[in-house]
Amino acid sequence: xxxxxxxxxxxxxxxxxxxxxxxxxxxxxxxxxxxxxxxxxxxxxxxxxxxxxxxxxxxxxxxxxxxxxxxxxxxxxxxxxxxxxxxxxxxxxxxxxxxxxxxxxxxxxxxxxxxxxxxxxxxxxxxxxxxxxxxxxxxxxxxxxxxxxxxxxxxxxxxxxxxxxxxxxxxxxxxxxxxxxxxxxxxxxxxxxxxxxxxxxxxxxxxxxxxxxxxxxxxxxxxxxxxxxxxxxxxxxxxxxxxxxxxxxxxx
Amino acid sequence: xxxxxxxxxxxxxxxxxxxxxxxxxxxxxxxxxxxxxxxxxxxxxxxxxxxxxxxxxxxxxxxxxxxxxxxxxxxxxxxxxxxxxxxxxxxxxxxxxxxxxxxxxxxxxxxxxxxxxxxxxxxxxxxxxxxxxxxxxxxxxxxxxxxxxxxxxxxxxxxxxxxxxxxxxxxxxxxxxxxxxxxxxxxxxxxxxxxxxxxxxxxxxxxxxxxxxxxxxxxxxxxxxxxxxxxxxxxxxxxxxxxxxxxxxxxxxxxxxxxxxxxxxxxxxxxxxxxxxxxxxxxxxxxxxxxxxxxxxxxxxxxxxxxxxxxxxxxx
Numbered sequence: 001x002x003x004x005x006x007x008x009x010x011x012x013x014x015x016x017x018x019x020x021x022x023x024x025x026x027x028x029x030x031x032x033x034x035x036x037x038x039x040x041x042x043x044x045x046x047x048x049x050x051x052x053x054x055x056x057x058x059x060x061x062x063x064x065x066x067x068x069x070x071x072x073x074x075x076x077x078x079x080x081x082x083x084x085x086x087x088x089x090x091x092x093x094x095x096x097x098x099x100x101x102x103x104x105x106x107x108x109x110x111x112x113x114x115x116x117x118x119x120x121x122x123x124x125x126x127x128x129x130x131x132x133x134x135x136x137x138x139x140x141x142x143x144x145x146x147x148x149x150x151x152x153x154x155x156x157x158x159x160x161x162x163x164x165x166x167x168x169x170x171x172x173x174x175x176x177x178x179x180x181x182x183x184x185x186x187x188x189x190x191x192x193x194x195x196x197x198x199x200x201x202x203x204x205x206x207x208x209x210x211x212x213x214x215x216x217x218x219x220x221x222x223x224x225x226x227x228x229x230x231x232x233x234x235x236x237x238x239x240x241x242x243x244x245x246x247x248x249x250x251x252x
Numbered sequence: 253x254x255x256x257x258x259x260x261x262x263x264x265x266x267x268x269x270x271x272x273x274x275x276x277x278x279x280x281x282x283x284x285x286x287x288x289x290x291x292x293x294x295x296x297x298x299x300x301x302x303x304x305x306x307x308x309x310x311x312x313x314x315x316x317x318x319x320x321x322x323x324x325x326x327x328x329x330x331x332x333x334x335x336x337x338x339x340x341x342x343x344x345x346x347x348x349x350x351x352x353x354x355x356x357x358x359x360x361x362x363x364x365x366x367x368x369x370x371x372x373x374x375x376x377x378x379x380x381x382x383x384x385x386x387x388x389x390x391x392x393x394x395x396x397x398x399x400x401x402x403x404x405x406x407x408x409x410x411x412x413x414x415x416x417x418x419x420x421x422x423x424x425x426x427x428x429x430x431x432x433x434x435x436x437x438x439x440x441x442x443x444x445x446x447x448x449x450x451x452x453x454x455x456x457x458x459x460x461x462x463x464x465x466x467x468x469x470x471x472x473x474x475x476x477x478x479x480x481x482x483x484x485x486x487x488x489x490x491x492x493x494x495x496x497x498x499x500x501x502x503x504x505x506x507x508x509x510x511x512x513x514x515x516x517x518x519x520x521x522x523x524x525x526x527x528x529x530x531x532x533x534x535x536x537x538x539x540x541x542x543x544x545x546x547x548x549x550x551x552x553x554x555x556x557x558x559x560x561x562x563x564x565x566x567x568x
Contacts, residue, residue: 074449075454078448086446091446092443103450107452111432112436114431114432115424115427115433115434117432119435161446162449164450165451
């Protein structure tokens with residue numbers, strides 16, 4: 001297998017007596033969709049917070065693209081190519097779709113310590129933002145104030161904002177949260193298509209989607225990764241079945 | 253606001269001293285200068301409070317620092333506006349850099365309290381400056397010297413200089429707000445976490461915004477020292493910070509003219525009411541209450557609404 005782009009080694013986080021992340025070790029290789037699954041409260045989002053830099057780890061290390069990023073601030077990780085989307089939609093609700101994405105494009109294009117030239121005149125930014133809006137299925141919706149979008153569309157924009165940073169690796173925290181079946185069906189090819197240009201760490205509750213999309217799956221239970229393997233191997237694992245899959249109905 | 257309205261307002265502002273002179277009411281020219289100066293200070297606060305969403309309760313520190321730069325320089329015989337006014341801007345900007353570097357690490361109520369604390373600290377430091385009059389302050393013998401035949405001692409000339417500064421500040425502010433920098437600062441106000449997560453070092457952008465606002469407010473301070481020919485520690489005291497905040501909120505947060513409208517309405521009301529009652533602040537407070545309750549976007553927001561052009565995205 002190729003050299004990993006993201007390597008997590010013995011990552012640990014405690015909140016008082018609770019061990020939220022317990023010596024987590026796994027990696028994401030270029031061009032793969034690595035899914036992270038686990039029951040509610042397993043510590044998936046806490047893990048993403050540590051990987052994105054929102055929460056400091058107590059022990060362990062995170063290497064990204066050959067560099068140690070364990071103590072790097074969030075915005076520097078994003079600039080290094082590690083971006084994330086949020087489980088709870090976090091967009092700029094008062095801005096239009098295109099203005100949302102322009103911000104992310106602006107962040108990686110030259111300095112924003114520019115005080116004179118009107119941003120509306122920078123057509124390159126807007127052209128690129130429109131192209132990204134199209135990529136995430138929001139063509140024709142560019143000028144809508146994002147707070148007025150349908151839930152599914154807001155989720156698409158949520159993912160679009162992460163992708164607009166042009167990450168090497170993108171962490172999608174439950175991109176399909178709260179989506180209906182039709183909306184999910186639109187999201188699946190979008191995520192699947194990312195494989196060509198970047199790697200994906202996918203946190204998702206929709207098991208159907210996970211087993212269709214993932215190249216590898218890691219199972220997180222009570223802050224520990226109990227198993228990592230191909231979808232077929234995970235499905236066949238007794239340990240996973242006992243700890244997790246057995247408790248919930250698994251489709252597919 | 254459109255170009256025609258801008259030009260009409262500018263024409264009125266230019267014509268005002270001529271009319272006042274014709275009516276032999278020169279007091280009002282001096283009073284109008286005061287409004288213009290507070291408008292500059294309030295506009296600078298609007299940059300951080302309105303556009304940046306940083307509720308700073310310590311803006312008086314920059315106002316006073318600018319004023320004291322002019323006052324102290326004059327005590328030492330430096331009278332040139334070309335030296336002391338830029339000095340006031342630089343000193344206030346540096347002060348904003350130091351205060352901002354500490355305060356911007358906090359959020360919400362803590363930010364309000366710590367900016368207030370810094371400003372009060374500055375107030376007590378200036379109060380203790382016995383060499384510069386302590387609580388008595390400094391009486392300036394004269395106004396700053398510009399040269400080139402421009403005599404600031406003339407109240408009408410001084411008014412036009414203040415007007416020029418205000419127009420320049422408003423223009424710069426509008427450019428800045430509509431440029432990349434303004435886009436970033438306003439987005440940070442909307443969702444700072446996400447700005448961080450798309451790669452912006454938000455702290456640095458907020459600090460730059462804070463420093464610019466501090467510098468501009470320092471210039472307003474330099475002007476107020478000239479207007480009153482007097483500086484004292486009260487310029488740095490918290491009621492001044494509060495007054496500037498009221499002006500911005502009254503006028504309209506994140507509207508280009510918010511600070512101007514607020515300064516005009518607040519000072520004008522005060523002037524109108526105070527001859528009749530010692531409780532003028534009470535009535536000003538009632539007006540503020542009505543505005544906040546019925547016009548949450550301030551007077552500028554109300555005007556925009558009346559003109560039926562309330563923009564979906566406020567960008568000045």
